[in-house]
Amino acid sequence: MPFAEKKRRTQDVNVKPLRKSRIFAPFRSIGYVSNQIPFDIEVRGTHFLVTTCVGNSFQTYDCERLNLLFVGKQLEREISCLKSYKDFMLAGSGSKIFAYKRGKIVWEIELESSADEILHLDAFGEWIIAISSTRHVHIWKHVSKYEVPELHTIFQPTANADITALIHPSTYLNKVVLGFSDGSLQLWNMRTAKCIHKFDGLRGDAITSLSQAPVLDVLAIGAANGRILLYNLRKAVTLMEFRQSGRVLSSSFRTDGVPILATSNHQGDISFYDLSKRRVQNVVYGAHHGPIPKLQFLNGQPLLVTTGPDNSLKEWIFDSMDGVPRVLRFRNGHYEPPSYIQFYGQNVHFLLSAATDNTLRAISLFQDNQTVELSQGSVTSKAKKLNARPDELKLPEIVSMSSSNTREKYWDNILTAHKNDNAARTWSWKNKTLGQHVLPTTDGTPVRAVCVSCCGNFGMVGSSKGLVNVYNMQSGILRKSFGREQQSTKPITSIMLDNVNRVLVTSSLDGNLRFWDFNKGSLIDTVDMGSSITNAIYHHTSDLIAIICDDFGVRIVDVQTRKIVRELWGHSNRLTDLDFSNDGRWLVTSSLDGTIRTWDLPTGHLIDAITTGSVCTGLAFGPTGDYLATSHVDQIGISLWTNLSMFKHVSTKSLRLDDVTEVSLPSISGERGTSVVQAALNVEEEEVEEDDILHTTADQLDGQLQTLSKLPRTQWQTLVNMELIKARNAPKEAPKAPEKAPFFLPSLKEQAEGLVSKANETNNDDQQRPKLASSVQTVTTRFSELLHGGDGDAFFEYLKTLPPAKTDLEIRSLEAYPPYEEFILFIKSMTSRLASRRDFELVQAYMAVFIKAHEDVLLSSDSPEEKENVLNALKAWDDVQKEENRRLLDLVHYCSGVLSFMRT
Template sequence: MPFTEKKRKTQDINVKPLRKSRIFAPFRSIGYVSNHIPFDIEVRGTHFLVSTCVGNSFQTYDCERLNLLFVGKQLEREISCLKSYKDFMLAGSGSKLFAYKRGKIVWEIDLESSAGEIVQLDAFGEWIIATSSTRHVHVWKHVSKYELPELHTVFQPTANADVTAMIHPSTYLNKVLFGFSDGSFQLWNMKTTKCVYKFNDLAGNAITSLAQAPVVDVLAIGTASGQILLYNIRNATIIMEFRQSGRVLSSSFRTDGVPVLATSNHQGDISFFDLSKRRVQNVVYGAHHGSIPKLQFLNGQPLLVTAGPDNSLKEWIFDSMDGAPRVLRLRNGHYEPPSYIQFYGQSVHFLLSAATDNTLRAISLFQDNQTVELSQGSVTSKAKKLNVRPDELKLPEIISMSSSNTREKYWDNILTAHKNHNAARTWSWKNKTLGQHVLPTTDGTPVRAVCVSCCGNFGMVGSSKGLVNVYNMQSGILRKSFGHEQQSGKPVTSIMVDNVNRVLVASSLDGNLRFWDFNKGSLINTIDMGSSITNAIYHHASDLIAVICDDFGIRIVDVQTKKIVRELWGHSNRLTDVDFSNDGRWLVTASLDGTIRTWDLPTGHLIDAITTGSVCTGLSFGPTGDYLATSHVDQIGISLWTNLSMFKHVSTKSLRLDDITEVSLPSISGEKGTSLVQAALNAEEDEEEDDDILYTTADQIDGQLQTLSKLPRTQWQTLVSMELIKARNAPKEAPKAPEKAPFFLPSLKEQSEGLVSKLDETNNDERNRPKLASSMQTVTTRFSELLHAADDDVFFEYLKTLPPAKTDLEIRSLEAYPPYEEFILFINSMTSRLASRRDFELVQAYMAVFIKAHEDVLLSSDALEEKENVLNALKTWDAVQKEENNRLLDLVHYCSGVLSFMRT
C-alpha cells in the first residue's frame, strides 16, 4: 500500500542547555597525531621523546617505537609553541606559559594583558625566553625546579620587524640569536639585556629558520625565498649557499658523522644537501601532505623525525647506498574530517573510518600503535616513476562501506564504493591491504551502495540506475542480479540482507523500499515511503529497518510484516547518519541541524537530544553498547561517548522537540570525560529520575514459574557434600603428646618430694569437676526460634544467610526424640516452600541433608505410633515433590517437541 506523507509544521529550534545528556557522556577523542605547530624532541639519557601538538593539548611518543606515552592536560586555548626544558615541557597558550611534567601542569605564568600572545619559546641553562605577538621578548630566570621562575626582563628588539626565528648558539653563554622578517638577525645577551651584534647580510629576505651545525659558530639560516646559508656568526661570513623550492620552514644537520643538511618547505618536500660535495644529494617529494613545519635528526643516529599538519608523525632512516631515506615508523590519521565511520566486528576494538583524503583506516580504541591505514598498493613508488603525488593515484573518496568478520581469515571481507567509480573494491582485513577483486556494475553506472552478507560469502553492489548485482566474495564471480524488470532509473541508496540470506532489501531515491527473495530472485513486496530514501540500515537481531527520507523523517519498517511500525519526526534539516543501539531498543540519528537525537523505539518517544556546535557527519553505536562514535564536519578526530545506560537507570521520559542540551565534544586527553570505569563506579543518580514512580522487583513474577535462589552454587553444593569435606579435612593420625612437660607444671622429682601444695591440688580438682547444672541447661538458637514461629519466609531468608557448616550443624541439632516436633516443623516448612515454587535447589539440598542426618531415627522401628505425624509430613512432602517433578517434566517435553518440529 502506498504511504501517504503526513503533513507537519517546521519550526525553529532554540537550543536550551537545560541539563546534561541523559544517555551519553563525552569520553575522549581519537585519531589525532599532530598539527601545524612544530614538535619538540626531548633527550632522556639514551632515549628520545617527541612531543607533538594536537590543538589544546600535546602528545608524547617514544621515538624507539612511536608508542604513545602520555597526553598533556587540556588547555582553554590552543597551544602555539612547545619546548622541552629540564624535566618540564613548556607550552605557550594564548598569553599564558604552562610547564608540564609527565602530562600534568606543574606551574603557569600569565603575561600582562598588553603583552599579546606567546608565539615562540626557547629555554637553556637558567633562562626561559618567549616572544609575543606584540614583538616583545620576555625572559624568566629559573634557578630551582621547585620554584616558580622569576621575570628577569622584558624588552623589544631594535629591529622594526617581527621575530620569525630564534636560537641559542652552542657555547655562547647567555646569548640568543633572533631572526626577523626583514632579513636581519641580532645576537642578544639575556643577562645584560643588550644587543651584542647586528647582522644585516640578508636585508629584505625574511629569515624563516635557524639551526645549529655540529661545528661551533656555524648556523644554517633558511629564508622565505628558499635560500639556505651556512653562516659563521663569529666572523659574520657565509660559508656555503644552497637553494630549494619554496619557503624554508625548518632545517637540521646529521650528527652521526655524515655531512648532510635536511630542509623542508610548505609543499611537503624534504631536500638533502651533501655538505662535503656542496650539492643537492636527493629530494623526497610529497613526504607529507602539506607543509612540514619542522624536521630534526636524532642526535648521533641516522634517523630523521618529521611531522606536519597532515596529522602524521614519521621517522626516516638512511640505510640505502644512494643516501635516500625511507620511512621506518609512522603514526598518522586522517588529515581531512572523516565522513564515514563503522565499528568492525563484534567488539569495540577497531573502527573503520573513511574521509575525503581518499584513505581507509582501522583506528584502535585501546592501542594507539595498532591504528593503521589500509594499504592501496605501491602508491608511493608508482608516484615517483610518474612524477606525481601519491594522493593522485589513490582510489576516490569512499561513499559506502560494508564488512563482515565471519570469513576474514580466508578471503576479502570489506567492500567499498567510491565516488563516481563504476566498480566496488574489496579489502582484506587480515592483510590490511586492498583486495584482489574489482566488482563492477553490469550497467556501467557508478556504484552508490554496497553490502556484505553476514556469512561473508556474498557482496552486493548497487548501481546508479537501480540495479543490484551479487558477487561471490571469494572468487569475485557475478552470481545474480536484481531489479532488471523493476529498474526505476534512480540510484540505489542502500542494500541489506537478513541473517540467513533469505531476503534482500534495497532502497532507492524513488522512495521505494523493495524486498527480494534472495534465492529465487523474485520481488516479494514494495513499500512506498512517499519521499526519496537517502539511507537505510538493518538491525539483524530485531528484524527492523530504519529508513531515512528526504522529508527529514525516519520510518521504522518490520521485515517480517513488511509494514511501517514507527515514524519519528523532529529534525529540521537533512539527516546525515543513523544507527541502532546494540539491543535494538534505541535509534540514534544525526542531522545537518546540528543535533544528535536518541529515540526509544518501543514508545516512539524522543528521550535525548544534544548539540555539539559542530554538525555530526557520521555515527556508529558499538556492538557491545559501551560507546557511541561520532565524526564531525570540522574535526579530523573521532569522538567517543560513554553509554551511561550500561551502568545505571536512564530515564526514558519523553522530551519536547526543542528541549536540546548543548554539550562540548570529548577532548583528546579525556579531560572532564567519563570512562567506562568511572561510569560504573559513579553512584550518583540522575537528576532527571522520575520521583513519582517507584520501581520494585517482584519476588515471584508468576505462580506457575519455578524459580531458583540467588545464592552461589557452591553454597548448596558444599552443604550436600559436607560429610565428604569433613572426611577429607580430618587429621590422618592422632595428635602426639609433647616430649617435655610445659615449664609451669611440676616435675616428677618435685612431686616425689612433696613440694606441690595441697591447695593447688584442691583447686585443680575443683576446676576439673564437671558442672552438672550448666550442662543440663537448654540452649535456644535463632534457628529454633524462627522454626517454632512458623513464618516460612522469615525462616528461609535466615537459612540463606548461614554458612554451609552452620546450616549443617543446625539441621543435625534438631530434636530427635518424641514427640519430634522440630522434625515436623522443618518438613512442613520445606513442603510449603516447594509448593510456592521458590528456591528450588535450596529446598532439595536442605531435605537431602535432613534425611541423611536423621535416617537412623526415621527408619528405626521403635515408637512407630509417636513417629506417625513425622511419617505423614514426609508423605505430604513426597506428594508435592512428585507433582512438581511431573509438571516440570511435561513442560520440558513440550518445549523439546516444539523445537523438534521447528527443526524439521
C-alpha cells in the same frame, strides 16, 4: 596542486564543562598525531623522545618504535609552542607556560597581560624565554626544579618588526639570537637584557627559521623568499647561500659526520644540500601533504624526523648509496575529517574510517601502534615516475563501504564504492591492502551502494540506475543481477542481505524499499516510503530496517511482515547517519541540525538528545555495546563515547523534542572523560527524576500461583544429596600425623590444648583455672532464636541465606528429645510456607532432609504419648502436601489437554 593550508580545530578552543547525558558519556578522541605546531625532540641518554602538538594537548612518542608514551593533560586553550627543558616539557598556551613531567602539570607561569599570547619559546641553562604577540621578550630564571621560575626581566627590541625566530647559539653564555620579519638579526644578553650586536645581512627578507650548525658560530638562516644562508656570527659573514622553492619553514644539519643540510617548505617538499660540494643533493617532493613546520636530525644518527598539519609523524633513514632518504617508520591519521566510519567484526578493537583525503584506515581503539592505512599499492613510486603527487593517483573518496570477517583469512572481505567510479573495489583485511578484484556495474553507471554477505561469499554492487549485481568475492565472477525488469532509473542508496542469504533488500531514491528472493532473483514485495530514501541499515538479530528519508523522518520496517512499524520524527534538517544498538532496542541518529538523538524502538520515544556544537557526519555503535563512535565535520579524529547503560540503569522516560543537552566533545587525553572501567566502578547515586516510575518485584503475583524460590538449583539439590557428596569426597587415606617439632619448640596441638609449660608458672595456677562445670554454657544460634521467635517469614528468609552444609547441620541439630518442641516448630514453619504457596522446591528439600535425619526418632515405638504432637504436626503437613499436589496435577492435566486439542 598545492595543499590548501587552513585552520582546523583539533579540539575546542574553549573547553566547556561536560554536562551529563542520559546514555553516553565522553571518553576520548582517537586518530590525532600532529598539527601545524613544530615538534620538539628530548634526549634521554641514548633514547630520543619526540613530542607533537595535537590542539589543546600533546603526545610523546619513543623515536625507537614511535610508540605513544604520554598524552599531556588537556588545556583550556590550544598549544602554540613546545620546548623540552631539563626534566620538563614546556607548553605555551595563551598567556601561560605549563611545565609537564610525564604528562602531568608540575607548575605554570603566566604573562603579566592575560590578553597577550605566547608565540615562541626557548629554554637553556637557568633561563626560560618567551616571545609574546606584543613583541615583548619575557625572561624567567629557574634556579631549582622544585620551585616555580621567577620573572627576571621584560624587554622589547627596538626593531620595528615582529620577532619570527629565536635560537640560543652553542657556547654563547646567556645569549640568544632574534630573527625579525624585516630580515635583521640581533644578539641579546639575557642577564642584562641588552642588545650586543645587530646583523644586517638579510635586510628586506623575513627570517623564518634559525638552526645551529655542528660548527661553532655558524647558523643556518632561512628566509621567506626561499634563501638559505650559512652565517658566521663571530665574523658576521655569509659562508654559503642556497635557494629553494617556496618559503623556508625549517632547517637542520646532519650530525653523524656527513655534511648535509635539510630544509622544508609549504608545499611539503624536503631539500637536501651537500655542504662539501655546495650544491643540492636531492629533493623529496610531497614528503607531507602540506607544510612541514619543522624537521630535525637525531644527534649522531642518519635519521630525520618530520611532522606536518597532515596529521603525520615520519622518520626518514639515509641508507642508500645515492643519499636519497626513505621512510623508516611513521604514525599518521586522516588529514581531512572522516565521512564514513564502521566497526569491523564482532568486537570494538578496530574502526574502519574513510575520509575525503582518499584513504581507508583501520583505527585501533586499544593500541595506537596498530592503527594502519590500508595500502593502495605502489602509489608513491608511480607518482615519482609520472611526476605527480601520490594523492592524484589514489582512488576517489569512498561513498559506501561494507565488510564481513567470516572469510578474512581466505580472500578479500571489504568492499568499497568510490565517488563517480563505475566499479567497486575489494580490500584484504589480512594483508591490509587493496584487493585483486574490480567489480564493475553492468550498466556502466557509477556505484552508489555496496554490501558483503554475512557469509563473506557474495559482494553486491548497486548502480546509479537501480541495478544490483552480485559477484563472488573469492573469484570476482558475476553471478546474478537484480532490477533489470523494473526499469528503474533512480540510484540505489543501500543494499542489505539477511543472515541466511534468502531475502535481499534494496532502497533507492524513488522512495521504494524492494524485497527480492536472493536465490530465485524474483521481486517479492515493494514498500513505498512516500519520500526519497537516502540511507538504510539492517539489524540482523531483530530483522528490522531503519530508513532515512528526505522528509527528515526515520522509518522502521519489519522484514518478516514488510510493514512500517515505527516512524520517528524530531530532526529539523537532513539526517547524516544512523545505527542500531547491539541489542536492537535503541536507534541512534545524527543530523545536520547538530543533534545526536537516541530512540527507544519498543515505545518509539526519544530518550536522549545531545548536541556537541559540531555537526556529526557519521556514527557507529559498537557490536558489544561498549562504545559509540562519532565523526564530526571539523574534527580529523574520531570521538568515543561510553555507553552508561552497560553498567547502571538509565532513564528511558520520553523527552520533548526540544530537550537537547549540550555536551563537549571527548578530549584527546581523555581528561574529564568517563572510561569503561570508571563507568563500571562508579558507585555514585544518580538523581531520580520525579516522573520516573520505580518498579519493585512482588513477592508473589497471586495467591493461586505456586511460586518457586530465586535460589540456584544447585543449592537445594546439594542439600538433598549431602550424604552422597560427603561419601564421594571422603579421604581415601587416614590423615598423617604432623612431623614432631624440635624438643625445644611446642607443637600447634600442644599449644591449642594448653599443655605447654611455662617457666614462670607458679603453684597457684590450679587455683586460677576455672572449673570444668562452670565453663559449660548453653549456646543459642541465630537459627534457634528465629525458630522459637514465631516469625515464620523471617526464619525462612534466614534459612535461605545459609549454605547447604550449614543448613544440613542446623536441621540435624534440632532437639531430638521430649517434648520435641523444635521438631514441632520446624514442621509448622514448613507447613505454613507450603500453604502460602511460596518457595515450593525449598520446602520439599528441607522436609526431605528433616525426615531423613530424624526418621529413627519419628518411627521409634518409645513413648508414643510424647510424640503425639509431632505426629499431629506431620499429619497437618501431609494434608497440605496432598492438597497442593492434587491442585497442581489438575492444572497440569488441564493445560496438557488444551494443548493436545489445539494440536489436533
